[in-house]
Amino acid sequence: KGNALIDYSFVTGEDNLIHHEKGDKIFAGGKQRSGIIELVIEKQVDQSYLTGLWNKEIFSKEHSNYLSNIMNKVSKRFTIAILFISLLAGIYWTLVDPSKAVFVIASILIIACPCALALSLPFALGNSMRIFGKNGLYLRSTSVIEKMASLDQIIFDKTGTLTSKSKDNVSWEGEQLTEKENQIISSLTSQSIHPLSLAISEYLGHSDLECKDFEELTGHGIRGRVVDIDVLLGNAKFANSRRIEEHSDSSYVHININGRSKGRFEIRKKYRRNLATLISSLKNNYHLHLLSGDNDGDRNYFEKIMGPETILNFNKNPEQKLDYIEELQLEGSSVMMVGDGLNDAGALKAADVGIAMSEDVHAFSPSCDAILSSGSFEKLPGFIQFSRQSMRVVKMSFVLSFLYNITGLSFAVTGHLTPLIAAILMPLSSITVVGFVVLLTSLFGRQISNRDVKKNLSIENSKHDNYHFGKNLNERILQQTPETL
Numbered sequence: 001k002g003n004a005l006i007d008y009s010f011v012t013g014e015d016n017l018i019h020h021e022k023g024d025k026i027f028a029g030g031k032q033r034s035g036i037i038e039l040v041i042e043k044q045v046d047q048s049y050l051t052g053l054w055n056k057e058i059f060s061k062e063h064s065n066y067l068s069n070i071m072n073k074v075s076k077r078f079t080i081a082i083l084f085i086s087l088l089a090g091i092y093w094t095l096v097d098p099s100k101a102v103f104v105i106a107s108i109l110i111i112a113c114p115c116a117l118a119l120s121l122p123f124a125l126g127n128s129m130r131i132f133g134k135n136g137l138y139l140r141s142t143s144v145i146e147k148m149a150s151l152d153q154i155i156f157d158k159t160g161t162l163t164s165k166s167k168d169n170v171s172w173e174g175e176q177l178t179e180k181e182n183q184i185i186s187s188l189t190s191q192s193i194h195p196l197s198l199a200i201s202e203y204l205g206h207s208d209l210e211c212k213d214f215e216e217l218t219g220h221g222i223r224g225r226v227v228d229i230d231v232l233l234g235n236a237k238f239a240n241s242r243r244i245e246e247h248s249d250s251s252y253v254h255i256n257i258n259g260r261s262k263g264r265f266e267i268r269k270k271y272r273r274n275l276a277t278l279i280s281s282l283k284n285n286y287h288l289h290l291l292s293g294d295n296d297g298d299r300n301y302f303e304k305i306m307g308p309e310t311i312l313n314f315n316k317n318p319e320q321k322l323d324y325i326e327e328l329q330l331e332g333s334s335v336m337m338v339g340d341g342l343n344d345a346g347a348l349k350a351a352d353v354g355i356a357m358s359e360d361v362h363a364f365s366p367s368c369d370a371i372l373s374s375g376s377f378e379k380l381p382g383f384i385q386f387s388r389q390s391m392r393v394v395k396m397s398f399v400l401s402f403l404y405n406i407t408g409l410s411f412a413v414t415g416h417l418t419p420l421i422a423a424i425l426m427p428l429s430s431i432t433v434v435g436f437v438v439l440l441t442s443l444f445g446r447q448i449s450n451r452d453v454k455k456n457l458s459i460e461n462s463k464h465d466n467y468h469f470g471k472n473l474n475e476r477i478l479q480q481t482p483e484t485l
Contacts, residue, residue: 136376157339174263
């Protein structure tokens, strides 16, 4: 019963409001945005759509840590080999010089301690994990770094991932509005929690004027009286505007004050800062995909910045997203999924690396391997590159540790190393390896914030970030002195 205008963004990540009428099914997780409604509950919680999604087999799977397993196997074999070498050396020196046999065996067992080998991986990845967190990427465990280093496919959700939920680009087209008219419109829009009204209210700023007789008409707009002035705000027909509603990825809100059409606001979703540059950095080394539950209104824009080789998928439900990733994995691909919203939970869990975008502390983070702060989104290429560098550091530390052990063993087996000297060198080797991995990962970590990404603002992104880019640029040029120019 009643008019239902449901916001499913908590479930789907898409902020489009859905109009429902009497008899329609409304799913758990939606939020009513207009008026009072009554509902009949037909299913138990354990029968819900989200519960069914999360009960899928993928949520009980744990990805193995390949390098850690290799290290454990190597350490085990290393220990067996050392015991075998000490046994052979003991037999040899017992026959040649029994007085040295005990010292040789003790020296071998002390100098060949696998501590350096065992410490290299946790210290390298632990320090890398700290650096990731410092830059806005919070990992569930160090094993995520290893998985990131072996990626070949990257999948992006659209709404809330490549676009920002909290900020919109707003511009005005029409008659010049007075300060009072701005305050009147702001007073009206502040009464509504519709995303477009909120965007305009934020754009115009706070108003202390009182709004009376407020009414919200689903699918049309809002109206009210502010300081005895009638205001209509909504689509062209509702606001009696003669402007043609062109088809674009922008939303238009028309304004009518005291029976006179004044113009319209254009609200366009804001894409992430430096999105085109980020995509350009990734598509040379990875296969990129767009996997969105939203419609294809932005297809032309994404085809332009992501290139024809990128696969664009729209209108995909959560199960289709999950199945899409599993198909790629069956082909032998290592997949990263970057998304948000509860509908991405299955896809994030199914992916080899699932990264959940977070706009603020109130954002819900589904099952994922990492949480990425929205302010650090442009660092994503740097994060992936750093993960690969971290794994190189681990491998280099393995080589360093083996070289140390081989060198130490050669001296110990030949009887040129006493147990006392071996006891001094053993902890020094661990300290050396730990210092080596911490130093290198710290140096590589400084390169995460890719300077090229920060400096090179694409023209396309500039249009979305600032509609008055050209005007402001001209003003800055005119302010320069001839010498500076």
